[in-house]
Amino acid sequence: MTGLLADLAIGAAILALAAGMVAARSAFTATAFFIAYGLLLGLAWVRLGAVDIALTEAAIGAGLSGVLLLTAAARLAARPVATERAPGPLLTALIALCCAAVAVAIGAAILSLPEPTPSLAAEVAANLPATALGNPVAGVLMSYRALDTLLESAVVVLAVVGVWSLTPPGGWGGFPGPFHLRVESGPLALLARLLPPIGIVIALHILWVGKDAPGGKFQAAAILAAMWLLAWMAGLATPPRIASRRLRFAVSAGAGLFLAIGVAGALAEGAFLAYPAGWTKALVLAVEFALTASIAVALALLVMGPPEEEDRA
Incomplete structure:
Protein backbone atom coordinates (compact mmCIF):
# COMPACT_ATOMS: atom_id res chain seq x y z
CA MET A 1 0.00 0.00 0.00
CA THR A 2 2.84 2.36 0.86
CA GLY A 3 4.51 1.67 -2.50
CA LEU A 4 1.27 2.36 -4.35
CA LEU A 5 0.84 5.70 -2.56
CA ALA A 6 4.45 6.63 -3.39
CA ASP A 7 3.91 5.77 -7.06
CA LEU A 8 0.69 7.81 -7.17
CA ALA A 9 2.47 10.77 -5.55
CA ILE A 10 5.34 10.57 -8.06
CA GLY A 11 2.91 10.33 -10.98
CA ALA A 12 0.85 13.28 -9.76
CA ALA A 13 4.00 15.37 -9.22
CA ILE A 14 5.24 14.56 -12.73
CA LEU A 15 1.92 15.65 -14.25
CA ALA A 16 1.91 18.83 -12.15
CA LEU A 17 5.45 19.74 -13.20
CA ALA A 18 4.61 19.05 -16.85
CA ALA A 19 1.60 21.36 -16.61
CA GLY A 20 3.67 24.03 -14.89
CA MET A 21 6.33 23.77 -17.59
CA VAL A 22 3.77 24.32 -20.33
CA ALA A 23 2.01 27.17 -18.48
CA ALA A 24 5.20 28.98 -17.43
CA ARG A 25 5.49 32.54 -18.71
CA SER A 26 9.29 32.77 -18.71
CA ALA A 27 11.95 30.53 -20.21
CA PHE A 28 13.82 30.34 -16.89
CA THR A 29 10.74 29.15 -14.98
CA ALA A 30 9.92 26.59 -17.66
CA THR A 31 13.50 25.29 -17.53
CA ALA A 32 13.37 24.99 -13.73
CA PHE A 33 10.19 22.92 -14.06
CA PHE A 34 11.87 20.84 -16.78
CA ILE A 35 14.85 19.98 -14.55
CA ALA A 36 12.58 18.97 -11.66
CA TYR A 37 10.44 17.00 -14.13
CA GLY A 38 13.48 15.08 -15.37
CA LEU A 39 14.64 14.25 -11.85
CA LEU A 40 11.21 12.89 -10.95
CA LEU A 41 11.17 10.85 -14.16
CA GLY A 42 14.47 9.34 -13.04
CA LEU A 43 12.85 8.41 -9.73
CA ALA A 44 9.92 6.88 -11.61
CA TRP A 45 12.29 4.74 -13.68
CA VAL A 46 13.93 3.54 -10.46
CA ARG A 47 10.51 2.51 -9.16
CA LEU A 48 10.05 0.55 -12.41
CA GLY A 49 13.40 -1.20 -11.91
CA ALA A 50 15.08 0.46 -14.91
CA VAL A 51 18.15 1.84 -13.14
CA ASP A 52 20.13 2.35 -16.38
CA ILE A 53 17.39 4.58 -17.80
CA ALA A 54 17.08 6.41 -14.48
CA LEU A 55 20.80 7.25 -14.50
CA THR A 56 20.60 8.47 -18.09
CA GLU A 57 17.52 10.57 -17.37
CA ALA A 58 19.09 12.20 -14.32
CA ALA A 59 22.49 12.82 -15.91
CA ILE A 60 21.46 13.86 -19.42
CA GLY A 61 17.69 14.41 -19.45
CA ALA A 62 17.64 16.63 -16.37
CA GLY A 63 21.25 17.59 -15.63
CA LEU A 64 23.04 18.41 -18.85
CA SER A 65 19.91 19.28 -20.83
CA GLY A 66 18.84 21.53 -17.97
CA VAL A 67 22.15 23.38 -18.05
CA LEU A 68 21.88 23.71 -21.83
CA LEU A 69 18.37 25.17 -21.56
CA LEU A 70 19.39 27.52 -18.73
CA THR A 71 22.25 28.80 -20.89
CA ALA A 72 19.87 29.31 -23.81
CA ALA A 73 17.38 31.12 -21.55
CA ALA A 74 20.11 33.42 -20.24
CA ARG A 75 21.25 34.27 -23.76
CA LEU A 76 17.70 34.94 -24.87
CA ALA A 77 17.13 37.23 -21.90
CA ALA A 78 20.23 39.25 -22.80
CA ARG A 79 18.93 39.97 -26.29
CA PRO A 80 16.21 42.43 -27.27
CA VAL A 81 12.86 40.71 -27.49
CA ALA A 82 11.28 40.94 -30.93
CA THR A 83 7.67 42.01 -31.01
CA GLU A 84 5.70 38.95 -32.05
CA ARG A 85 2.00 38.46 -32.20
CA ALA A 86 0.79 36.08 -29.52
CA PRO A 87 -1.38 33.16 -30.70
CA GLY A 88 -5.08 33.87 -30.43
CA PRO A 89 -7.59 31.77 -28.47
CA LEU A 90 -8.60 29.78 -31.56
CA LEU A 91 -5.01 28.76 -32.35
CA THR A 92 -4.36 28.00 -28.67
CA ALA A 93 -7.43 25.75 -28.53
CA LEU A 94 -6.34 24.00 -31.74
CA ILE A 95 -2.87 23.32 -30.34
CA ALA A 96 -4.38 21.97 -27.11
CA LEU A 97 -6.75 19.75 -29.11
CA CYS A 98 -3.92 18.33 -31.21
CA CYS A 99 -1.82 17.62 -28.10
CA ALA A 100 -4.78 15.89 -26.44
CA ALA A 101 -5.38 13.82 -29.59
CA VAL A 102 -1.74 12.66 -29.61
CA ALA A 103 -1.95 11.75 -25.91
CA VAL A 104 -5.17 9.79 -26.48
CA ALA A 105 -3.67 7.99 -29.48
CA ILE A 106 -0.58 6.95 -27.50
CA GLY A 107 -2.72 5.79 -24.58
CA ALA A 108 -5.00 3.83 -26.90
CA ALA A 109 -2.02 2.15 -28.59
CA ILE A 110 -0.60 1.08 -25.21
CA LEU A 111 -3.94 -0.17 -23.86
CA SER A 112 -4.68 -2.11 -27.05
CA LEU A 113 -1.53 -4.23 -26.82
CA PRO A 114 -2.34 -7.94 -26.62
CA GLU A 115 -1.77 -9.99 -23.48
CA PRO A 116 0.90 -11.13 -23.17
CA THR A 117 2.68 -8.36 -25.06
CA PRO A 118 4.79 -9.69 -27.98
CA SER A 119 8.43 -9.69 -26.94
CA LEU A 120 11.82 -10.97 -28.02
CA ALA A 121 13.15 -10.74 -24.47
CA ALA A 122 13.46 -14.51 -24.06
CA GLU A 123 15.43 -14.93 -27.28
CA VAL A 124 17.67 -11.99 -26.44
CA ALA A 125 18.34 -13.25 -22.91
CA ALA A 126 19.22 -16.69 -24.28
CA ASN A 127 21.84 -15.25 -26.64
CA LEU A 128 23.31 -12.52 -24.41
CA PRO A 129 25.98 -14.83 -22.91
CA ALA A 130 27.70 -14.72 -26.31
CA THR A 131 28.52 -11.04 -25.67
CA ALA A 132 30.27 -11.83 -22.35
Missing part, protein backbone atom coordinates in the same frame (compact mmCIF):
# COMPACT_ATOMS: atom_id res chain seq x y z
CA LEU A 133 28.56 -8.75 -20.89
CA GLY A 134 26.80 -9.07 -17.55
CA ASN A 135 24.62 -5.99 -18.05
CA PRO A 136 21.75 -6.92 -20.40
CA VAL A 137 21.18 -3.25 -21.29
CA ALA A 138 24.77 -2.85 -22.47
CA GLY A 139 24.52 -6.12 -24.38
CA VAL A 140 21.36 -5.06 -26.20
CA LEU A 141 22.60 -1.54 -26.99
CA MET A 142 25.96 -2.70 -28.32
CA SER A 143 24.80 -5.87 -30.09
CA TYR A 144 21.14 -6.07 -31.04
CA ARG A 145 20.69 -2.30 -31.24
CA ALA A 146 24.24 -1.40 -32.23
CA LEU A 147 23.05 0.52 -35.30
CA ASP A 148 20.81 2.71 -33.10
CA THR A 149 23.73 3.41 -30.77
CA LEU A 150 25.97 4.29 -33.72
CA LEU A 151 23.38 6.69 -35.10
CA GLU A 152 22.93 8.30 -31.69
CA SER A 153 26.67 8.97 -31.47
CA ALA A 154 26.60 10.41 -34.99
CA VAL A 155 23.72 12.72 -34.02
CA VAL A 156 25.84 14.14 -31.18
CA VAL A 157 28.63 14.93 -33.65
CA LEU A 158 26.17 16.58 -36.04
CA ALA A 159 24.73 18.60 -33.16
CA VAL A 160 28.18 20.08 -32.48
CA VAL A 161 28.53 20.90 -36.18
CA GLY A 162 25.12 22.60 -36.05
CA VAL A 163 26.06 24.70 -33.02
CA TRP A 164 29.38 25.71 -34.58
CA SER A 165 27.53 26.75 -37.73
CA LEU A 166 25.94 29.54 -35.65
CA THR A 167 29.33 31.21 -35.20
CA PRO A 168 29.03 34.95 -35.99
CA PRO A 169 31.12 36.50 -38.79
CA GLY A 170 34.73 36.92 -37.76
CA GLY A 171 34.51 34.39 -34.95
CA TRP A 172 35.10 31.18 -36.88
CA GLY A 173 37.96 29.12 -35.55
CA GLY A 174 37.93 30.85 -32.16
CA PHE A 175 37.26 29.59 -28.65
CA PRO A 176 33.80 28.08 -28.04
CA GLY A 177 31.39 29.96 -25.80
CA PRO A 178 31.85 33.14 -23.80
CA PHE A 179 35.06 33.95 -21.96
CA HIS A 180 34.97 33.46 -18.17
CA LEU A 181 37.29 35.33 -15.86
CA ARG A 182 39.14 33.23 -13.30
CA VAL A 183 37.20 32.95 -10.05
CA GLU A 184 39.51 32.94 -7.04
CA SER A 185 37.00 32.69 -4.18
CA GLY A 186 33.43 31.73 -3.41
CA PRO A 187 31.38 28.55 -3.86
CA LEU A 188 32.07 28.27 -7.59
CA ALA A 189 35.83 28.45 -7.10
CA LEU A 190 35.67 25.84 -4.33
CA LEU A 191 33.47 23.42 -6.28
CA ALA A 192 35.48 23.87 -9.49
CA ARG A 193 38.62 22.79 -7.66
CA LEU A 194 37.09 20.11 -5.45
CA LEU A 195 34.57 18.26 -7.59
CA PRO A 196 36.38 17.48 -10.90
CA PRO A 197 38.80 14.87 -9.47
CA ILE A 198 35.93 13.18 -7.64
CA GLY A 199 33.66 13.41 -10.67
CA ILE A 200 36.27 11.89 -12.96
CA VAL A 201 36.70 8.90 -10.65
CA ILE A 202 32.92 8.43 -10.40
CA ALA A 203 32.54 8.68 -14.19
CA LEU A 204 35.25 6.08 -14.79
CA HIS A 205 33.63 3.80 -12.23
CA ILE A 206 30.20 4.15 -13.89
CA LEU A 207 31.78 3.47 -17.28
CA TRP A 208 33.68 0.40 -16.11
CA VAL A 209 30.83 -1.24 -14.17
CA GLY A 210 28.45 -0.56 -17.07
CA LYS A 211 29.48 -3.85 -18.68
CA ASP A 212 28.09 -5.82 -15.73
CA ALA A 213 25.79 -3.42 -13.81
CA PRO A 214 23.71 -0.27 -14.38
CA GLY A 215 25.90 2.45 -15.87
CA GLY A 216 27.64 3.05 -19.16
CA LYS A 217 29.07 5.55 -21.60
CA PHE A 218 26.29 8.14 -21.76
CA GLN A 219 26.03 8.53 -17.99
CA ALA A 220 29.81 8.67 -17.58
CA ALA A 221 30.14 11.16 -20.45
CA ALA A 222 27.54 13.48 -18.89
CA ILE A 223 29.48 13.53 -15.61
CA LEU A 224 32.79 14.20 -17.36
CA ALA A 225 31.21 17.00 -19.40
CA ALA A 226 29.78 18.55 -16.24
CA MET A 227 33.20 18.52 -14.58
CA TRP A 228 34.78 20.26 -17.58
CA LEU A 229 31.99 22.82 -17.67
CA LEU A 230 32.41 23.52 -13.97
CA ALA A 231 36.12 24.27 -14.42
CA TRP A 232 35.33 26.31 -17.55
CA MET A 233 32.73 28.50 -15.80
CA ALA A 234 35.20 29.16 -13.00
CA GLY A 235 37.83 30.29 -15.51
CA LEU A 236 40.16 27.42 -14.60
CA ALA A 237 40.05 25.66 -17.97
CA THR A 238 40.11 27.21 -21.42
CA PRO A 239 38.75 24.99 -24.19
CA PRO A 240 40.73 24.62 -27.43
CA ARG A 241 39.77 26.65 -30.48
CA ILE A 242 37.20 24.96 -32.69
CA ALA A 243 39.80 25.13 -35.47
CA SER A 244 41.92 22.67 -33.47
CA ARG A 245 42.23 19.34 -35.26
CA ARG A 246 42.69 17.59 -31.94
CA LEU A 247 39.35 18.93 -30.72
CA ARG A 248 37.58 17.85 -33.89
CA PHE A 249 39.20 14.43 -33.65
CA ALA A 250 38.08 14.12 -30.02
CA VAL A 251 34.48 14.85 -31.00
CA SER A 252 34.38 12.39 -33.90
CA ALA A 253 36.77 9.63 -32.74
CA GLY A 254 34.15 7.57 -30.89
CA ALA A 255 31.67 7.45 -33.75
CA GLY A 256 34.53 6.92 -36.21
CA LEU A 257 35.90 3.92 -34.30
CA PHE A 258 32.39 2.45 -33.96
CA LEU A 259 31.85 2.83 -37.72
CA ALA A 260 35.24 1.29 -38.50
CA ILE A 261 34.48 -1.74 -36.32
CA GLY A 262 31.11 -2.05 -38.03
CA VAL A 263 32.74 -2.09 -41.47
CA ALA A 264 35.35 -4.59 -40.24
CA GLY A 265 32.51 -6.81 -39.06
CA ALA A 266 30.94 -6.65 -42.51
CA LEU A 267 34.22 -7.74 -44.11
CA ALA A 268 35.08 -10.45 -41.56
CA GLU A 269 31.66 -11.79 -40.57
CA GLY A 270 29.49 -10.79 -43.50
CA ALA A 271 27.25 -8.40 -41.52
CA PHE A 272 27.65 -4.75 -40.60
CA LEU A 273 28.43 -4.29 -36.86
CA ALA A 274 28.91 -8.04 -36.40
CA TYR A 275 31.64 -8.87 -33.88
CA PRO A 276 34.06 -11.76 -34.51
CA ALA A 277 33.61 -14.68 -32.11
CA GLY A 278 35.66 -14.22 -28.96
CA TRP A 279 36.26 -10.52 -29.62
CA THR A 280 32.84 -9.13 -28.70
CA LYS A 281 33.63 -7.91 -25.20
CA ALA A 282 37.01 -6.40 -26.12
CA LEU A 283 35.57 -4.52 -29.10
CA VAL A 284 32.53 -3.34 -27.13
CA LEU A 285 34.75 -1.99 -24.35
CA ALA A 286 36.98 -0.21 -26.90
CA VAL A 287 33.93 1.46 -28.44
CA GLU A 288 32.48 2.31 -25.02
CA PHE A 289 35.67 4.05 -23.86
CA ALA A 290 36.09 5.94 -27.14
CA LEU A 291 32.44 7.01 -27.20
CA THR A 292 32.60 8.18 -23.58
CA ALA A 293 35.43 10.57 -24.35
CA SER A 294 33.85 11.83 -27.59
CA ILE A 295 30.37 12.28 -26.11
CA ALA A 296 31.79 14.07 -23.05
CA VAL A 297 33.63 16.58 -25.25
CA ALA A 298 30.62 17.01 -27.53
CA LEU A 299 28.16 17.57 -24.68
CA ALA A 300 30.42 20.19 -23.10
CA LEU A 301 30.84 21.97 -26.44
CA LEU A 302 27.06 22.02 -26.94
CA VAL A 303 26.63 23.84 -23.63
CA MET A 304 29.51 26.24 -24.34
CA GLY A 305 28.01 27.24 -27.67
CA PRO A 306 29.65 28.75 -30.74
CA PRO A 307 32.62 31.14 -30.55
CA GLU A 308 31.68 34.69 -29.64
CA GLU A 309 34.95 36.50 -30.27
CA GLU A 310 38.12 35.90 -32.23
CA ASP A 311 40.83 36.44 -29.63
CA ARG A 312 41.08 36.45 -25.85
CA ALA A 313 43.60 37.87 -23.52
Whole structure:
Protein backbone atom coordinates (compact mmCIF):
# COMPACT_ATOMS: atom_id res chain seq x y z
CA MET A 1 0.00 0.00 0.00
CA THR A 2 2.84 2.36 0.86
CA GLY A 3 4.51 1.67 -2.50
CA LEU A 4 1.27 2.36 -4.35
CA LEU A 5 0.84 5.70 -2.56
CA ALA A 6 4.45 6.63 -3.39
CA ASP A 7 3.91 5.77 -7.06
CA LEU A 8 0.69 7.81 -7.17
CA ALA A 9 2.47 10.77 -5.55
CA ILE A 10 5.34 10.57 -8.06
CA GLY A 11 2.91 10.33 -10.98
CA ALA A 12 0.85 13.28 -9.76
CA ALA A 13 4.00 15.37 -9.22
CA ILE A 14 5.24 14.56 -12.73
CA LEU A 15 1.92 15.65 -14.25
CA ALA A 16 1.91 18.83 -12.15
CA LEU A 17 5.45 19.74 -13.20
CA ALA A 18 4.61 19.05 -16.85
CA ALA A 19 1.60 21.36 -16.61
CA GLY A 20 3.67 24.03 -14.89
CA MET A 21 6.33 23.77 -17.59
CA VAL A 22 3.77 24.32 -20.33
CA ALA A 23 2.01 27.17 -18.48
CA ALA A 24 5.20 28.98 -17.43
CA ARG A 25 5.49 32.54 -18.71
CA SER A 26 9.29 32.77 -18.71
CA ALA A 27 11.95 30.53 -20.21
CA PHE A 28 13.82 30.34 -16.89
CA THR A 29 10.74 29.15 -14.98
CA ALA A 30 9.92 26.59 -17.66
CA THR A 31 13.50 25.29 -17.53
CA ALA A 32 13.37 24.99 -13.73
CA PHE A 33 10.19 22.92 -14.06
CA PHE A 34 11.87 20.84 -16.78
CA ILE A 35 14.85 19.98 -14.55
CA ALA A 36 12.58 18.97 -11.66
CA TYR A 37 10.44 17.00 -14.13
CA GLY A 38 13.48 15.08 -15.37
CA LEU A 39 14.64 14.25 -11.85
CA LEU A 40 11.21 12.89 -10.95
CA LEU A 41 11.17 10.85 -14.16
CA GLY A 42 14.47 9.34 -13.04
CA LEU A 43 12.85 8.41 -9.73
CA ALA A 44 9.92 6.88 -11.61
CA TRP A 45 12.29 4.74 -13.68
CA VAL A 46 13.93 3.54 -10.46
CA ARG A 47 10.51 2.51 -9.16
CA LEU A 48 10.05 0.55 -12.41
CA GLY A 49 13.40 -1.20 -11.91
CA ALA A 50 15.08 0.46 -14.91
CA VAL A 51 18.15 1.84 -13.14
CA ASP A 52 20.13 2.35 -16.38
CA ILE A 53 17.39 4.58 -17.80
CA ALA A 54 17.08 6.41 -14.48
CA LEU A 55 20.80 7.25 -14.50
CA THR A 56 20.60 8.47 -18.09
CA GLU A 57 17.52 10.57 -17.37
CA ALA A 58 19.09 12.20 -14.32
CA ALA A 59 22.49 12.82 -15.91
CA ILE A 60 21.46 13.86 -19.42
CA GLY A 61 17.69 14.41 -19.45
CA ALA A 62 17.64 16.63 -16.37
CA GLY A 63 21.25 17.59 -15.63
CA LEU A 64 23.04 18.41 -18.85
CA SER A 65 19.91 19.28 -20.83
CA GLY A 66 18.84 21.53 -17.97
CA VAL A 67 22.15 23.38 -18.05
CA LEU A 68 21.88 23.71 -21.83
CA LEU A 69 18.37 25.17 -21.56
CA LEU A 70 19.39 27.52 -18.73
CA THR A 71 22.25 28.80 -20.89
CA ALA A 72 19.87 29.31 -23.81
CA ALA A 73 17.38 31.12 -21.55
CA ALA A 74 20.11 33.42 -20.24
CA ARG A 75 21.25 34.27 -23.76
CA LEU A 76 17.70 34.94 -24.87
CA ALA A 77 17.13 37.23 -21.90
CA ALA A 78 20.23 39.25 -22.80
CA ARG A 79 18.93 39.97 -26.29
CA PRO A 80 16.21 42.43 -27.27
CA VAL A 81 12.86 40.71 -27.49
CA ALA A 82 11.28 40.94 -30.93
CA THR A 83 7.67 42.01 -31.01
CA GLU A 84 5.70 38.95 -32.05
CA ARG A 85 2.00 38.46 -32.20
CA ALA A 86 0.79 36.08 -29.52
CA PRO A 87 -1.38 33.16 -30.70
CA GLY A 88 -5.08 33.87 -30.43
CA PRO A 89 -7.59 31.77 -28.47
CA LEU A 90 -8.60 29.78 -31.56
CA LEU A 91 -5.01 28.76 -32.35
CA THR A 92 -4.36 28.00 -28.67
CA ALA A 93 -7.43 25.75 -28.53
CA LEU A 94 -6.34 24.00 -31.74
CA ILE A 95 -2.87 23.32 -30.34
CA ALA A 96 -4.38 21.97 -27.11
CA LEU A 97 -6.75 19.75 -29.11
CA CYS A 98 -3.92 18.33 -31.21
CA CYS A 99 -1.82 17.62 -28.10
CA ALA A 100 -4.78 15.89 -26.44
CA ALA A 101 -5.38 13.82 -29.59
CA VAL A 102 -1.74 12.66 -29.61
CA ALA A 103 -1.95 11.75 -25.91
CA VAL A 104 -5.17 9.79 -26.48
CA ALA A 105 -3.67 7.99 -29.48
CA ILE A 106 -0.58 6.95 -27.50
CA GLY A 107 -2.72 5.79 -24.58
CA ALA A 108 -5.00 3.83 -26.90
CA ALA A 109 -2.02 2.15 -28.59
CA ILE A 110 -0.60 1.08 -25.21
CA LEU A 111 -3.94 -0.17 -23.86
CA SER A 112 -4.68 -2.11 -27.05
CA LEU A 113 -1.53 -4.23 -26.82
CA PRO A 114 -2.34 -7.94 -26.62
CA GLU A 115 -1.77 -9.99 -23.48
CA PRO A 116 0.90 -11.13 -23.17
CA THR A 117 2.68 -8.36 -25.06
CA PRO A 118 4.79 -9.69 -27.98
CA SER A 119 8.43 -9.69 -26.94
CA LEU A 120 11.82 -10.97 -28.02
CA ALA A 121 13.15 -10.74 -24.47
CA ALA A 122 13.46 -14.51 -24.06
CA GLU A 123 15.43 -14.93 -27.28
CA VAL A 124 17.67 -11.99 -26.44
CA ALA A 125 18.34 -13.25 -22.91
CA ALA A 126 19.22 -16.69 -24.28
CA ASN A 127 21.84 -15.25 -26.64
CA LEU A 128 23.31 -12.52 -24.41
CA PRO A 129 25.98 -14.83 -22.91
CA ALA A 130 27.70 -14.72 -26.31
CA THR A 131 28.52 -11.04 -25.67
CA ALA A 132 30.27 -11.83 -22.35
CA LEU A 133 28.56 -8.75 -20.89
CA GLY A 134 26.80 -9.07 -17.55
CA ASN A 135 24.62 -5.99 -18.05
CA PRO A 136 21.75 -6.92 -20.40
CA VAL A 137 21.18 -3.25 -21.29
CA ALA A 138 24.77 -2.85 -22.47
CA GLY A 139 24.52 -6.12 -24.38
CA VAL A 140 21.36 -5.06 -26.20
CA LEU A 141 22.60 -1.54 -26.99
CA MET A 142 25.96 -2.70 -28.32
CA SER A 143 24.80 -5.87 -30.09
CA TYR A 144 21.14 -6.07 -31.04
CA ARG A 145 20.69 -2.30 -31.24
CA ALA A 146 24.24 -1.40 -32.23
CA LEU A 147 23.05 0.52 -35.30
CA ASP A 148 20.81 2.71 -33.10
CA THR A 149 23.73 3.41 -30.77
CA LEU A 150 25.97 4.29 -33.72
CA LEU A 151 23.38 6.69 -35.10
CA GLU A 152 22.93 8.30 -31.69
CA SER A 153 26.67 8.97 -31.47
CA ALA A 154 26.60 10.41 -34.99
CA VAL A 155 23.72 12.72 -34.02
CA VAL A 156 25.84 14.14 -31.18
CA VAL A 157 28.63 14.93 -33.65
CA LEU A 158 26.17 16.58 -36.04
CA ALA A 159 24.73 18.60 -33.16
CA VAL A 160 28.18 20.08 -32.48
CA VAL A 161 28.53 20.90 -36.18
CA GLY A 162 25.12 22.60 -36.05
CA VAL A 163 26.06 24.70 -33.02
CA TRP A 164 29.38 25.71 -34.58
CA SER A 165 27.53 26.75 -37.73
CA LEU A 166 25.94 29.54 -35.65
CA THR A 167 29.33 31.21 -35.20
CA PRO A 168 29.03 34.95 -35.99
CA PRO A 169 31.12 36.50 -38.79
CA GLY A 170 34.73 36.92 -37.76
CA GLY A 171 34.51 34.39 -34.95
CA TRP A 172 35.10 31.18 -36.88
CA GLY A 173 37.96 29.12 -35.55
CA GLY A 174 37.93 30.85 -32.16
CA PHE A 175 37.26 29.59 -28.65
CA PRO A 176 33.80 28.08 -28.04
CA GLY A 177 31.39 29.96 -25.80
CA PRO A 178 31.85 33.14 -23.80
CA PHE A 179 35.06 33.95 -21.96
CA HIS A 180 34.97 33.46 -18.17
CA LEU A 181 37.29 35.33 -15.86
CA ARG A 182 39.14 33.23 -13.30
CA VAL A 183 37.20 32.95 -10.05
CA GLU A 184 39.51 32.94 -7.04
CA SER A 185 37.00 32.69 -4.18
CA GLY A 186 33.43 31.73 -3.41
CA PRO A 187 31.38 28.55 -3.86
CA LEU A 188 32.07 28.27 -7.59
CA ALA A 189 35.83 28.45 -7.10
CA LEU A 190 35.67 25.84 -4.33
CA LEU A 191 33.47 23.42 -6.28
CA ALA A 192 35.48 23.87 -9.49
CA ARG A 193 38.62 22.79 -7.66
CA LEU A 194 37.09 20.11 -5.45
CA LEU A 195 34.57 18.26 -7.59
CA PRO A 196 36.38 17.48 -10.90
CA PRO A 197 38.80 14.87 -9.47
CA ILE A 198 35.93 13.18 -7.64
CA GLY A 199 33.66 13.41 -10.67
CA ILE A 200 36.27 11.89 -12.96
CA VAL A 201 36.70 8.90 -10.65
CA ILE A 202 32.92 8.43 -10.40
CA ALA A 203 32.54 8.68 -14.19
CA LEU A 204 35.25 6.08 -14.79
CA HIS A 205 33.63 3.80 -12.23
CA ILE A 206 30.20 4.15 -13.89
CA LEU A 207 31.78 3.47 -17.28
CA TRP A 208 33.68 0.40 -16.11
CA VAL A 209 30.83 -1.24 -14.17
CA GLY A 210 28.45 -0.56 -17.07
CA LYS A 211 29.48 -3.85 -18.68
CA ASP A 212 28.09 -5.82 -15.73
CA ALA A 213 25.79 -3.42 -13.81
CA PRO A 214 23.71 -0.27 -14.38
CA GLY A 215 25.90 2.45 -15.87
CA GLY A 216 27.64 3.05 -19.16
CA LYS A 217 29.07 5.55 -21.60
CA PHE A 218 26.29 8.14 -21.76
CA GLN A 219 26.03 8.53 -17.99
CA ALA A 220 29.81 8.67 -17.58
CA ALA A 221 30.14 11.16 -20.45
CA ALA A 222 27.54 13.48 -18.89
CA ILE A 223 29.48 13.53 -15.61
CA LEU A 224 32.79 14.20 -17.36
CA ALA A 225 31.21 17.00 -19.40
CA ALA A 226 29.78 18.55 -16.24
CA MET A 227 33.20 18.52 -14.58
CA TRP A 228 34.78 20.26 -17.58
CA LEU A 229 31.99 22.82 -17.67
CA LEU A 230 32.41 23.52 -13.97
CA ALA A 231 36.12 24.27 -14.42
CA TRP A 232 35.33 26.31 -17.55
CA MET A 233 32.73 28.50 -15.80
CA ALA A 234 35.20 29.16 -13.00
CA GLY A 235 37.83 30.29 -15.51
CA LEU A 236 40.16 27.42 -14.60
CA ALA A 237 40.05 25.66 -17.97
CA THR A 238 40.11 27.21 -21.42
CA PRO A 239 38.75 24.99 -24.19
CA PRO A 240 40.73 24.62 -27.43
CA ARG A 241 39.77 26.65 -30.48
CA ILE A 242 37.20 24.96 -32.69
CA ALA A 243 39.80 25.13 -35.47
CA SER A 244 41.92 22.67 -33.47
CA ARG A 245 42.23 19.34 -35.26
CA ARG A 246 42.69 17.59 -31.94
CA LEU A 247 39.35 18.93 -30.72
CA ARG A 248 37.58 17.85 -33.89
CA PHE A 249 39.20 14.43 -33.65
CA ALA A 250 38.08 14.12 -30.02
CA VAL A 251 34.48 14.85 -31.00
CA SER A 252 34.38 12.39 -33.90
CA ALA A 253 36.77 9.63 -32.74
CA GLY A 254 34.15 7.57 -30.89
CA ALA A 255 31.67 7.45 -33.75
CA GLY A 256 34.53 6.92 -36.21
CA LEU A 257 35.90 3.92 -34.30
CA PHE A 258 32.39 2.45 -33.96
CA LEU A 259 31.85 2.83 -37.72
CA ALA A 260 35.24 1.29 -38.50
CA ILE A 261 34.48 -1.74 -36.32
CA GLY A 262 31.11 -2.05 -38.03
CA VAL A 263 32.74 -2.09 -41.47
CA ALA A 264 35.35 -4.59 -40.24
CA GLY A 265 32.51 -6.81 -39.06
CA ALA A 266 30.94 -6.65 -42.51
CA LEU A 267 34.22 -7.74 -44.11
CA ALA A 268 35.08 -10.45 -41.56
CA GLU A 269 31.66 -11.79 -40.57
CA GLY A 270 29.49 -10.79 -43.50
CA ALA A 271 27.25 -8.40 -41.52
CA PHE A 272 27.65 -4.75 -40.60
CA LEU A 273 28.43 -4.29 -36.86
CA ALA A 274 28.91 -8.04 -36.40
CA TYR A 275 31.64 -8.87 -33.88
CA PRO A 276 34.06 -11.76 -34.51
CA ALA A 277 33.61 -14.68 -32.11
CA GLY A 278 35.66 -14.22 -28.96
CA TRP A 279 36.26 -10.52 -29.62
CA THR A 280 32.84 -9.13 -28.70
CA LYS A 281 33.63 -7.91 -25.20
CA ALA A 282 37.01 -6.40 -26.12
CA LEU A 283 35.57 -4.52 -29.10
CA VAL A 284 32.53 -3.34 -27.13
CA LEU A 285 34.75 -1.99 -24.35
CA ALA A 286 36.98 -0.21 -26.90
CA VAL A 287 33.93 1.46 -28.44
CA GLU A 288 32.48 2.31 -25.02
CA PHE A 289 35.67 4.05 -23.86
CA ALA A 290 36.09 5.94 -27.14
CA LEU A 291 32.44 7.01 -27.20
CA THR A 292 32.60 8.18 -23.58
CA ALA A 293 35.43 10.57 -24.35
CA SER A 294 33.85 11.83 -27.59
CA ILE A 295 30.37 12.28 -26.11
CA ALA A 296 31.79 14.07 -23.05
CA VAL A 297 33.63 16.58 -25.25
CA ALA A 298 30.62 17.01 -27.53
CA LEU A 299 28.16 17.57 -24.68
CA ALA A 300 30.42 20.19 -23.10
CA LEU A 301 30.84 21.97 -26.44
CA LEU A 302 27.06 22.02 -26.94
CA VAL A 303 26.63 23.84 -23.63
CA MET A 304 29.51 26.24 -24.34
CA GLY A 305 28.01 27.24 -27.67
CA PRO A 306 29.65 28.75 -30.74
CA PRO A 307 32.62 31.14 -30.55
CA GLU A 308 31.68 34.69 -29.64
CA GLU A 309 34.95 36.50 -30.27
CA GLU A 310 38.12 35.90 -32.23
CA ASP A 311 40.83 36.44 -29.63
CA ARG A 312 41.08 36.45 -25.85
CA ALA A 313 43.60 37.87 -23.52
